[in-house]
Amino acid sequence: QTARQRRLRDALMPLIYSVRLPLSAVAFVLTALLLISGSPLSAAECTPDNRAAQRPNIIMILCDDLGWGDLGIHGHPIIRTPHIDGLARDGLRFTDFYSAAPVCSPSRVGLMTGRSPNRAGVYDWIPPAGKPRSDAREQVHMRREEVTIPQLLKQAGYATCMAGKWHCNSAFNSPEQPQPGDAGFDHWLATQNNAGPSHENPVNYVRNGEEVGRIEGYSCQIAATEVITWVGQHRDAHPEQPFFAYLAFHEPHEPVASPPELVEMYRPHCISDDQAQFFANVHNVDLAVGKVVDALQELKVRDNTLIVFSADNGPETLNRYRTANRSWGVTSHLRGMKLHTHDGGFHVAGIMNWPNHIEAGQVCQQPASALDLLPTFAELAGAELTDGRRFDGISLAEFFQSKQFPERSQPLVWVYYNAINDARVAMRFGPWKVLARLGGGTVPKYENLTPQSLAQVSASPLTDFEVYRVDRDPGETMNLSGHDDPAVQEICERLRSEYQQLVKDFPAWTPTVAP
Incomplete structure (x- = not known):
């Protein structure tokens, strides 16, 4: 199809589905209009089978604070995750998959936009909006001008839904900032941050702008049921229209609460009731995943x-603060944890499963990222990325067909000014992982950037490099920065260059109160 034809198709799809035309009529109408608009589609391109094969339904499942080592497929000795493991065994498993950040809000914004969350002005987790602060943190949100996965897919004719943890704004369910519906979701059931008061019987869900009060059950099961119900209703009303569902579990982020029968099952294998609660929590997530697949x-x-x-x-x-008393997640062989710029902070599970399109048992050892999902989904859906916006991911769609991983010409870069470890900047490029401090450690930690702090981090040089060959040393134990190796010097210079270019795109938030 030409670009003109694709734009016409994308504009017509929502209208066609709104009047519930049968699939044969959809094909006829599109063919006729595209013939008028220019060169025609072939008959093969208009058949229901080909259209279905080219435009999949997509379900994105995201866990909260799930360690690399918390799944059976990754070797956890006790936690049972047969449904998630099954998706991996019957599909594609990434050994080196990365989130967009080592903490929740920027990670989610990066996933939604396909861009470094720093470009969107989200530098750390977003607290609920409150009194004005000197660092303007109460203002932070995913800005309206960002382009998101659901927006792109809606333009391509998809129906969209989300359920679970949003955490992309501070003023949740308020006209002051964009909400999930503004980001492209037709239907949503969400919380600003954690399920409260815990995963059990949460009271803070909002559905399409309306508070729903206490819901009996556990958060992951509630979110899964919402998606299942929506998919069923959508299939009945618009059986030919593809859908995108974003299922963002709160689990196993604290405050952890799990079904008693699962806790009892794990208690004999655990050193404490709190550990059994966490293991049962991950197991409950697996049950929710299985429920979705069965549905x-x-x-x-x-x-x-x-x-x-x-x-x-x-x-x-574990026990970093009071309510983290049940946070028994592990990173297996990886160094660091959440809030770290070593791999334990953002090296996460990456599984893709698509029957008859992704062969069972595939394992990809090339680095991939949540930033790759937007361009991947867009290509599969036939959506165009045409506004000149800089995206930081690559489409993985060709891997499904050729099994050849697309070349990544640009490295993955993380900038987290509130990291627990000393390095604020990190990069993965090929087999190399490189980290650096800012200004010899003289730059304070920042949860947000104002014009003043942005000027400071922009002017501060990268120092104290750490360099690892993570293909040989995934635990980042052997720092090669002192080696007289041109490749080591080259990768350090590459990080300097990437950081200098990236920080030019960082927006600042202007405080409304004096420091």
């Missing part, structure tokens, strides 16, 4: 649904 089968949409499973960042450190 897709029952609704007869599983075969053309791409399921992607990942996490927003690494696991919380």
